[in-house]
Amino acid sequence: MAELQIQKLVKRYGDFHAVRDVSLTVADGEFLVLLGPSGCGKTTTLRMVAGFIEPTAGQVRLGGTDITSLPPWKRNAGMVFQSYALFPHLTVAQNVAFGLEMRKAARPEIDKRVEETLALVRLEGYGGRLPRQLSGGQQQRVALARALAIHPDVLLLDEPLSNLDAKLRQEVRVEIRELQQRMGLTTVMVTHDQEEALTMADRLVVMSEGSVRQVGSQRDLYERPADRFVAGFVGRSTFLDGTVEAPGRFRTDGGLSLTCAGGQVSNGGGKASLSLRPERLEVAAAPMAGLDNCLPGTVEFVSYLGAMIDIHVRLSPADRLVVQIANREGGFTPDVGQTVHVGWRASAGQVFNK
Ligand SMILES: Nc1ncnc2c1ncn2[C@@H]1O[C@H](COP(=O)(O)OP(=O)(O)O)[C@@H](O)[C@H]1O
Ligand SMILES: [Mg+2]
Structure with a gap:
């Protein structure tokens, strides 16, 4: 060798x-x-x-x-x-x-x-x-x-x-x-x-x-x-497009104001993507405490993958996310059309300039 x-x-x-x-x-x-x-x-x-x-x-x-x-x-x-x-x-x-x-x-x-x-x-x-x-x-x-x-x-x-x-x-x-x-x-x-x-x-x-x-x-x-590219190719990512308004603050094209990880500096108002790992997002029927971001949305699509379930949630006319949850017995599985709350810690995401 x-x-x-x-x-x-x-x-x-x-x-x-x-x-x-x-x-x-x-x-x-x-x-x-x-x-x-x-x-x-x-x-x-x-x-x-x-x-x-x-x-x-x-x-x-x-x-x-x-x-x-x-x-x-x-x-x-x-x-x-x-x-x-x-x-x-x-x-x-x-x-x-x-x-x-x-x-x-x-x-x-x-x-x-x-x-x-x-x-x-x-x-x-x-x-x-x-x-x-x-x-x-x-x-x-x-x-x-x-x-x-x-x-x-x-x-x-x-x-x-x-x-x-x-x-x-x-x-x-x-x-x-x-x-x-x-x-x-x-x-x-x-x-x-x-x-x-x-x-x-x-x-x-x-x-x-x-x-x-x-x-x-x-x-x-x-x-x-x-x-x-790597964020989308290794593991899965779901992306929100927008701009970094200020360090630690991301504004989506749909007008949502989100907390993103610190140290990620604004790129002068240029286009950016917030990349989130679907398995690091949480979904619940009611608002969740203790997370950096929690937003209401409507479930548009659910795919049942066996061990996992993918839930596609519309947060605004321009913003849609995929949340992946484990298929646990007695776990919360929303239906299409239902209003839910999606939450995550700022550390679950990463901002990339476009
Ligand atoms: N003999 C060739 N003549 C012209 N283009 C080629 C030739 N062989 C490969 N390519 C091109 O080079 C690129 C890389 O090919 P390849 O190494 O086979 O990709 P991969 O294995 O990653 O799918 C492709 O766009 C392919 O079309
Ligand atoms: Mg090949």
Whole structure:
């Protein structure tokens, strides 16, 4: 295993920047997740690390060595592709052996590694099958075995769980994470799924439009999002638009005057958003004491999510919030059309300039 360094990596297609100036360091044994919406440059970044895409500028270093100009099979990087990309006409064992053959390993060594790696992903005895004779979850494990068989210095995973159904996805997440920890694998995984990112990562990188927006732990990103984009993408936020009238005072476009966290300075009357976490808001039939803000509103929409219930409350013609409450036995669940009171502490929100 080794440390991976990405330095000022750029990929341009004509005038279009798929990746702009991305720099990251992944520590030896660390599980780093690149999280961002579709099209933000995650796959392009990962493929530049693997050697399948040539960077327009920048460097990739693995264990201190510059590997930027090496072809994929000369980099000790194991990659799992989004669609698995198994060779359909090759058996499971031949698929797993592929990287070793590219690297001209000796036959007995190849056979030994294939057997070991299939055992590692719990597919002993499946070596003679073709990919189409396997379930989606098994195919995913073959793709993982193919990446691991070369004993990579870095494991690269591109949306490895996106083809699995929801329940299997949750199981495989845990399997991959345990395997990665046990083997001490330096790993970079790409996903657009924030729950997957939050469950698996040691550290996360939020990307948008080819750039890194924020790097940090789950807690850093959730508690201290760097901008409105991160606030909306990691965890959930509900936004009120308006202006900061004075430090600690936010006026919404609908005319509500709210207390917001101190230290958030007015931006000269310019447009701002107050971002609130739905699960940090409270809702009750009567006004609530002891909160910095408490406002009446009308329930417009209720969605029942099982463990949680989302309540959409109209506070003014221009202001609507989502409140998320736990679905507790005997808990208060308002109906559509009902008048309720929504309250929160100033610390539940964060103001971002627009
Ligand atoms: N070969 C290419 N030619 C032109 N544009 C491309 C090419 N490959 C990717 N792009 C564009 O680069 C951007 C980033 O793509 P990608 O890295 O695949 O995003 P992600 O994996 O985050 O969904 C997208 O807008 C995509 O359309
Ligand atoms: Mg992608």
